[in-house]
Amino acid sequence: MKYDKNSLKAEEFINNEEILETVRYAEEHKDDLKLIDEILKKAKKRKGLDHRDASVLLACSDESRINEIYDLAEQIKKDFYGNRIVLFAPLYLSNYCVNGCLYCPYHIKNKNIPRKKLTQEEVAKEVIALQDMGHKRLAIEAGEDPVNNPIEYILECIDTIYSIKHKNGAIRRVNVNIAATTVDDYKKLKDAGIGTYILFQETYNKTEYERLHPTGPKHDYAWHTEAMDRAMDGGIDDVGIGVLFGLDNYSYEFAGLLMHAEHLEAVHGVGPHTISVPRVKRADDIDPDDFDNSLSDEMFCKIAACIRIAVPYTGMIISTRETPEVREKIIRLGVSQISGGSRTSVGGYCEEERPHDTEQFDVSDNRTLDEVVNWLMRSGYIPSFCTACYREGRTGDRFMELCKSGQIQNCCHPNALMTLKEFLLDYASEDTVRLGDAVIEREIGNIPSSKVQDIVRERLTRIVEGDRDFRF
Ligand code: SAM
Numbered sequence: 001m002k003y004d005k006n007s008l009k010a011e012e013f014i015n016n017e018e019i020l021e022t023v024r025y026a027e028e029h030k031d032d033l034k035l036i037d038e039i040l041k042k043a044k045k046r047k048g049l050d051h052r053d054a055s056v057l058l059a060c061s062d063e064s065r066i067n068e069i070y071d072l073a074e075q076i077k078k079d080f081y082g083n084r085i086v087l088f089a090p091l092y093l094s095n096y097c098v099n100g101c102l103y104c105p106y107h108i109k110n111k112n113i114p115r116k117k118l119t120q121e122e123v124a125k126e127v128i129a130l131q132d133m134g135h136k137r138l139a140i141e142a143g144e145d146p147v148n149n150p151i152e153y154i155l156e157c158i159d160t161i162y163s164i165k166h167k168n169g170a171i172r173r174v175n176v177n178i179a180a181t182t183v184d185d186y187k188k189l190k191d192a193g194i195g196t197y198i199l200f201q202e203t204y205n206k207t208e209y210e211r212l213h214p215t216g217p218k219h220d221y222a223w224h225t226e227a228m229d230r231a232m233d234g235g236i237d238d239v240g241i242g243v244l245f246g247l248d249n250y251s252y253e254f255a256g257l258l259m260h261a262e263h264l265e266a267v268h269g270v271g272p273h274t275i276s277v278p279r280v281k282r283a284d285d286i287d288p289d290d291f292d293n294s295l296s297d298e299m300f301c302k303i304a305a306c307i308r309i310a311v312p313y314t315g316m317i318i319s320t321r322e323t324p325e326v327r328e329k330i331i332r333l334g335v336s337q338i339s340g341g342s343r344t345s346v347g348g349y350c351e352e353e354r355p356h357d358t359e360q361f362d363v364s365d366n367r368t369l370d371e372v373v374n375w376l377m378r379s380g381y382i383p384s385f386c387t388a389c390y391r392e393g394r395t396g397d398r399f400m401e402l403c404k405s406g407q408i409q410n411c412c413h414p415n416a417l418m419t420l421k422e423f424l425l426d427y428a429s430e431d432t433v434r435l436g437d438a439v440i441e442r443e444i445g446n447i448p449s450s451k452v453q454d455i456v457r458e459r460l461t462r463i464v465e466g467d468r469d470f471r472f
Contacts, residue, residue, distance in 0.1 A: 010225035013263035022255045026055035051258035054310035073305035077334040084416045086337040088137040092346045097143025099216030105283040106143045116346040129349035131169025133369045134427035136385040144179035158192045173387035180227035186234025198240035203248040204256025237396030242276030270397045274315040281361035308334025320365040341369035384416030388471035
């Protein structure tokens with residue numbers, strides 16, 4: 001097998017020899033300050049880095065250069081994403097699953113976990129609970145089970161989610177995290193109006209992949225790895241990739257992740273919309289210590305910083321798998337989206353207490369959405385509930401163009417402020433309202449166009465009067 005980023009064959013665009021050679025090269029040059037300085041110079045042009053150069057930065061052991069990497073990641077985040085953080089929540093539809101994934105509590109052999117699938121009435125109740133928290137953007141999650149969770153079921157759930165309008169609430173963007181499927185199914189998801197199609201590779205190492213997925217349709221490495229190509233062929237412009245860190249060696253995964261991004265850009269003209277960086281967590285029947293590739297918080301943050309530098313236009317997502325302390329550190333280095341107030345059990349949002357019986361993994365950030373919003377603002381960020389881009393047709397390369405043109409500050413920034421105002425009026429605690437109104441007042445001044453500033457002021461007044469869902 002020869003490495004070829006333009007190939008449509010998994011083992012050619014994610015090529016084992018190329019990854020091993022990259023990891024070896026990075027290890028050999030980790031103290032090569034001349035080369036590292038050259039790579040940093042290239043990175044400062046903000047056009048990204050290829051997997052080889054980025055892997056050298058990840059391996060770099062010189063403290064002052066590591067600090068430079070962090071500073072640059074922080075600066076790129078500021079320049080491309082400002083101080084906005086987009087919020088979302090996962091919605092678990094069903095934990096029926098026919099796969100045998102060794103790290104996931106939904107694996108078919110787990111007889112402890114009660115199997116549950118939401119009816120449409122239950123989906124509606126969950127959505128009302130999520131709307132009452134203030135959420136506007138969801139990521140739906142389901143195990144793979146052609147009998148219990150066929151594509152028709154997923155499509156019906158999406159319809160139900162979009163149809164619920166409770167008080168001033170609405171779910172305006174549904175992202176979908178379901179198993180690899182056919183081009184036809186991806187077309188159906190596209191027609192149902194989904195935002196991003198998300199699928200984690202789990203591990204890019206084929207041998208490990210096959211060991212960790214011993215049975216079920218997910219065992220097929222090529223089917224899984226080529227899924228994003230099928231999704232894009234089916235018309236889905238925004239795809240989200242990720243690795244489950246802890247399963248295999250992080251340097252291998254890092255190179256694989258970037259090679260996947262390079263492949264999508266080369267073949268479809270647009271890279272991934274988002275990259276997620278989940279780490280394996282404790283769950284029913286799952287002990288993370290069984291996987292011996294766990295990585296320190298420090299290395300985890302370095303990975304995020306190097307991703308930010310390597311693919312400046314790609315959003316980065318961090319979930320409640322991480323503690324508030326790690327989230328605080330890593331957000332600064334390049335994260336653009338986080339989940340908040342999450343429950344990872346099927347039907348969890350309707351329960352008074354967080355239920356654990358059907359949970360997919362332990363949540364490490366247990367704060368409410370209001371608390372997360374409050375904390376973000378105290379840390380200098382603007383929490384955003386914006387969903388405008390894909391509703392305005394700014395997906396795929398059109399979103400990237402917006403990012404590259406710098407117009408994002410005249411568009412995403414005002415949208416963040418207007419959706420934050422909606423949250424303050426409809427769902428926030430007194431303290432969050434006080435803080436939020438001050439943030440909005442301060443941040444209007446950071447909209448470059450004075451004309452846009454005037455429009456935002458007028459729309460904010462209309463939001464107070466009861467209007468909703470303005471967007472640029
Ligand atoms: N079933 C779908 C699939 O096959 O891709 C995706 C849905 S699954 C609910 C979402 C993701 O959760 C998986 O892709 C995996 O990376 C992650 N996950 C599974 N077990 C986990 C664990 N013990 N700790 C952290 N994340 C886990």
